Amino acid sequence: MQQATAAESASPAPLPVEAPEQRYPVEFTGASAQYFRIWIINLALTVLTLGLYSAWAKVRKRRYFYAHTHIDGESFEYRGRPIAILKGRLIAVGLFLAYIVGGNLLPELSLETTTGKVLFFVVAVTLGPWLIVRSLKFNASNTAYRNVRLAFRGTWKGCFLVVIKYVWLVFIGILYPYFKYQLVKYAAQHHAYGTTRFEVGAFRKPFIRAYAVAFGLGLLGLVPLIVLVLALGMMRRAEPSTLVLLGSYTGFLLLYAFVRARTTNAVWNAIHVGPVRFECAMRGRDYMWIYLSNVGAIIVTLGFATPWAVIRTLRYRARKFTVIAAGPLEGFIEDEAAQVGAAGQEIAELFDLDVGL
Amino acid sequence: MTAFDAVYYDGRSALRRAVRVSALDGRLHVAGEGVAFDVALDAVEADSPIPGAPRILRLPGGAQLRAEAASVAPLFAGRNRLETLVERLESRWPYALGALLLLVAFASWVVLRGLPLAAEAIAAHIPARAEAAIGEHALSAIEGRICAPSALSSGEQDALQRNFRQMIAGLNDGHEYRLLLRNCPRMGSNAFALPGGSIILTDQLVRIGGSASGISGVLAHEIGHVRGRHGLRMLLQGAGLLALVTTLAGDAAAITSLAVTLPTVLLQSGYSREFEEQADDFAVRRMRQLGLSPRAFADMLALIDRSRVGGRKAEAQDYFSTHPITAARIERALAAETDFDRCGYRGLGPDRRVAACSSAIAAGKLSGPQLASAYAIRGEIQNALGLQQSAVQDLDSALASGSRDPQVYNTLAWILATSPQDALRNAARAKELALTACELTRYQEPNVVDTLAAAHAEAGEFANAVELQKKALESPNLDPRFGKEARERLALYESGRPYREAPR
Numbered sequence: 001m002q003q004a005t006a007a008e009s010a011s012p013a014p015l016p017v018e019a020p021e022q023r024y025p026v027e028f029t030g031a032s033a034q035y036f037r038i039w040i041i042n043l044a045l046t047v048l049t050l051g052l053y054s055a056w057a058k059v060r061k062r063r064y065f066y067a068h069t070h071i072d073g074e075s076f077e078y079r080g081r082p083i084a085i086l087k088g089r090l091i092a093v094g095l096f097l098a099y100i101v102g103g104n105l106l107p108e109l110s111l112e113t114t115t116g117k118v119l120f121f122v123v124a125v126t127l128g129p130w131l132i133v134r135s136l137k138f139n140a141s142n143t144a145y146r147n148v149r150l151a152f153r154g155t156w157k158g159c160f161l162v163v164i165k166y167v168w169l170v171f172i173g174i175l176y177p178y179f180k181y182q183l184v185k186y187a188a189q190h191h192a193y194g195t196t197r198f199e200v201g202a203f204r205k206p207f208i209r210a211y212a213v214a215f216g217l218g219l220l221g222l223v224p225l226i227v228l229v230l231a232l233g234m235m236r237r238a239e240p241s242t243l244v245l246l247g248s249y250t251g252f253l254l255l256y257a258f259v260r261a262r263t264t265n266a267v268w269n270a271i272h273v274g275p276v277r278f279e280c281a282m283r284g285r286d287y288m289w290i291y292l293s294n295v296g297a298i299i300v301t302l303g304f305a306t307p308w309a310v311i312r313t314l315r316y317r318a319r320k321f322t323v324i325a326a327g328p329l330e331g332f333i334e335d336e337a338a339q340v341g342a343a344g345q346e347i348a349e350l351f352d353l354d355v356g357l
Numbered sequence: 358m359t360a361f362d363a364v365y366y367d368g369r370s371a372l373r374r375a376v377r378v379s380a381l382d383g384r385l386h387v388a389g390e391g392v393a394f395d396v397a398l399d400a401v402e403a404d405s406p407i408p409g410a411p412r413i414l415r416l417p418g419g420a421q422l423r424a425e426a427a428s429v430a431p432l433f434a435g436r437n438r439l440e441t442l443v444e445r446l447e448s449r450w451p452y453a454l455g456a457l458l459l460l461v462a463f464a465s466w467v468v469l470r471g472l473p474l475a476a477e478a479i480a481a482h483i484p485a486r487a488e489a490a491i492g493e494h495a496l497s498a499i500e501g502r503i504c505a506p507s508a509l510s511s512g513e514q515d516a517l518q519r520n521f522r523q524m525i526a527g528l529n530d531g532h533e534y535r536l537l538l539r540n541c542p543r544m545g546s547n548a549f550a551l552p553g554g555s556i557i558l559t560d561q562l563v564r565i566g567g568s569a570s571g572i573s574g575v576l577a578h579e580i581g582h583v584r585g586r587h588g589l590r591m592l593l594q595g596a597g598l599l600a601l602v603t604t605l606a607g608d609a610a611a612i613t614s615l616a617v618t619l620p621t622v623l624l625q626s627g628y629s630r631e632f633e634e635q636a637d638d639f640a641v642r643r644m645r646q647l648g649l650s651p652r653a654f655a656d657m658l659a660l661i662d663r664s665r666v667g668g669r670k671a672e673a674q675d676y677f678s679t680h681p682i683t684a685a686r687i688e689r690a691l692a693a694e695t696d697f698d699r700c701g702y703r704g705l706g707p708d709r710r711v712a713a714c715s716s717a718i719a720a721g722k723l724s725g726p727q728l729a730s731a732y733a734i735r736g737e738i739q740n741a742l743g744l745q746q747s748a749v750q751d752l753d754s755a756l757a758s759g760s761r762d763p764q765v766y767n768t769l770a771w772i773l774a775t776s777p778q779d780a781l782r783n784a785a786r787a788k789e790l791a792l793t794a795c796e797l798t799r800y801q802e803p804n805v806v807d808t809l810a811a812a813h814a815e816a817g818e819f820a821n822a823v824e825l826q827k828k829a830l831e832s833p834n835l836d837p838r839f840g841k842e843a844r845e846r847l848a849l850y851e852s853g854r855p856y857r858e859a860p861r
Binding site for chain 1: 605
């Protein structure tokens with residue numbers, strides 16, 4: 001190493017006391033036309049290579065999104081390596097095939113039998129946390145801002161304990177949001193930017209409320225659907241028609257968007273990273289409209305509106321996101337000792353799965 | 358010497374430093390506030406460029422420089438060849454347009470050709486046992502839940518099973534066909550084939566009152582599905598489609614599954630339509646092999662369509678449903694129908710059948726047995742209409758074309774023996790023809806023996822006539838409806854008089 005930085009010796013500057021808060025808006029500079037070209041070229045290459053290029057395509061697209069997301073004039077950086085993603089995908093495909101073949105060879109273990117269900121549950125409860133932790137680690141350690149990486153310090157054991165403790169809630173459908181809350185809390189608490197850990201304040205109420213409101217909206221939405229079914233039933237004694245199917249699909253889509261927006265707000269508004277906190281003010285109805293119009297546009301254009309849909313969604317999210325710092329952002333110091341070694345990184349990159357935070 | 362402005366991050370803190378970088382003798386010299394060092398160009402890793410974003414240069418030890426992409430590019434020409442090439446493709450519209458055309462062409466080829474071909478090839482390699490297992494699986498999902506055992510009488514069931522055995526006779530294609538009769542109120546009038554060879558026919562379909570040959574057509578249609586392995590191919594094509602749509606709209610999938618599911622469902626129904634047509638074509642071919650008219654199948658389709666709930670209105674929904682619009686299918690079945698088929702189809706009126714037989718004969722394209730049968734059918738119809746002169750001509754032509762049908766011998770002999778028109782009667786020929794008919798049926802048909810008796814009576818040989826007529830009356834096969842007439846004839850012969858049909 002031939003670096004000799006003079007400033008390196010200076011001790012970290014103490015944070016200014018009682019400095020006025022500074023707001024840093026998040027800017028997203030990605031453009032639909034530009035991204036369309038990236039998307040279509042990478043898609044064509046993926047198809048030409050029978051899918052092998054998909055890992056490179058994914059990295060390329062992610063790097064574009066990250067490079068066009070700015071805070072305080074500096075953009076994010078995505079460092080994921082395509083080979084690691086490819087390996088992860090091949091393993092995932094292998095597991096899927098094993099599942100299919102296994103299901104056919106051992107029908108007594110299929111999901112319709114009790115043994116099969118129990119087995120699936122056990123595998124999901126043990127393997128699930130491992131996959132969540134791995135993918136969070138992968139995504140965090142490959143995200144950097146100002147050359148300082150995020151880190152996820154959660155462990156399989158920690159995540160497993162959370163799952164074991166709360167997984168029963170899943171079986172009582174209406175309590176599922178609380179399980180999700182615990183999982184998201186675990187994930188958020190174990191993130192760090194450099195050496196600074198995320199501190200997570202209370203966000204249970206707004207998080208659960210998002211689901212409760214969505215549930216209420218769903219009940220309201222059920223009314224026109226039932227009216228529709230009855231009206232159709234009176235016209236002719238037909239089975240649930242395409243229209244009803246379409247109606248319920250749309251309903252679920254809208255509720256999903258609503259929950260997405262509100263829970264994302266809830267989590268980010270509760271996170272502190274040292275002197276930095278966040279303000280996330282996405283509106284449920286905006287997000288519902290974005291999702292609905294995205295799906296409409298994608299279907300009408302046979303998929304070719306996908307880049308536009310992705311870019312406008314990211315732009316909206318950035319617009320509603322603000323970083324609030326009690327001082328200049330330069331104060332962070334990366335924890336060198338915590339850097340994952342090359343071998344460790346390899347394992348961390350084995351699986352690339354997105355688990356939405 | 359190249360020089361450019363850059364931002365420097367040491368990799369230990371988030372502190373941003375503006376620096377000036379100059380490249381000299383294969384080294385980068387970095388200088389700025391509190392920063393001064395140099396590093397070998399070869400040791401620097403340059404990220405591949407991202408459109409509209411600064412280029413990132415990674416220095417050994419985790420530090421990085423960010424600089425204007427254009428100013429850095431010449432220094433790292435020849436590195437990241439693949440990514441640089443991709444970036445060049447991404448930055449120009451003509452390439453994007455090319456990729457678009459390529460994708461559209463590829464996707465349409467895969468959907469229209471590739472997937473069906475691949476599914477067919479793969480299906481051919483899946484052992485029949487595995488296919489049957491899939492069918493069993495599907496069956497177990499239906500049994501008891503949607504369908505109950507048939508409520509038809511055992512006589513009806515036997516007749517249907519006999520009909521089915523006739524439809525599968527001699528197919529020898531490795532499938533184990535079996536007909537399952539089920540009562541499925543929720544499915545209505547329906548029949549469907551499961552992979553492996555189980556064919557389910559609902560009581561509801563049997564009860565809508567189609568002809569036996571109409572049901573044969575439906576069974577042949579389902580056999581066509583099994584033979585073509587349509588169920589299995591449908592499964593494979595569905596999986597392929599899902600993979601394709603997920604690849605193409607992968608980013609959208611992150612948004613929602615709807616954008617992925619809907620096109621898949623629509624395309625699937627297109628495949629199903631194609632399979633229905635193939636099965637229809639097989640049904641028509643198979644029916645013709647067995648001497649049944651495709652019209653019987655077309656009539657059955659119309660009947661099923663009427664029996665379904667909603668009738669007309671349901672047609673609009675067919676765009677989303679799996680069966681092609683029935684009218685189109687009926688048209689196809691009828692388009693496949695020839696004059697010869699119409700000639701032989703009992704469901705038609707006598708005038709149309711005679712016309713059809715005539716044009717089939719006039720076209721001159723019938724094979725020997727077909728020609729004989731067209732003459733025979735026309736002759737029988739004309740006889741039934743009372744046109745004995747024309748009937749005799751046609752039946753003669755049928756025999757001249759090589760017919761060995763006892764029915765033809767019998768009808769002709771009957772006219773020659775009993776016609777009210779003196780010019781038509783010919784006792785000697787009637788005896789000869791009736792004898793052949795009796796030999797062909799081994800004297801087992803009382804109706805034929807009755808004809809031989811009438812011929813003997815016409816020739817004045819009343820002793821023989823009485824003996825033969827008694828034999829006919831004693832036959833266990835005698836249709837009781839003709840018993841009275843036959844006994845009246847016996848009385849005539851005993852009193853030494855021949856039998857004459859009433860003039861019409």
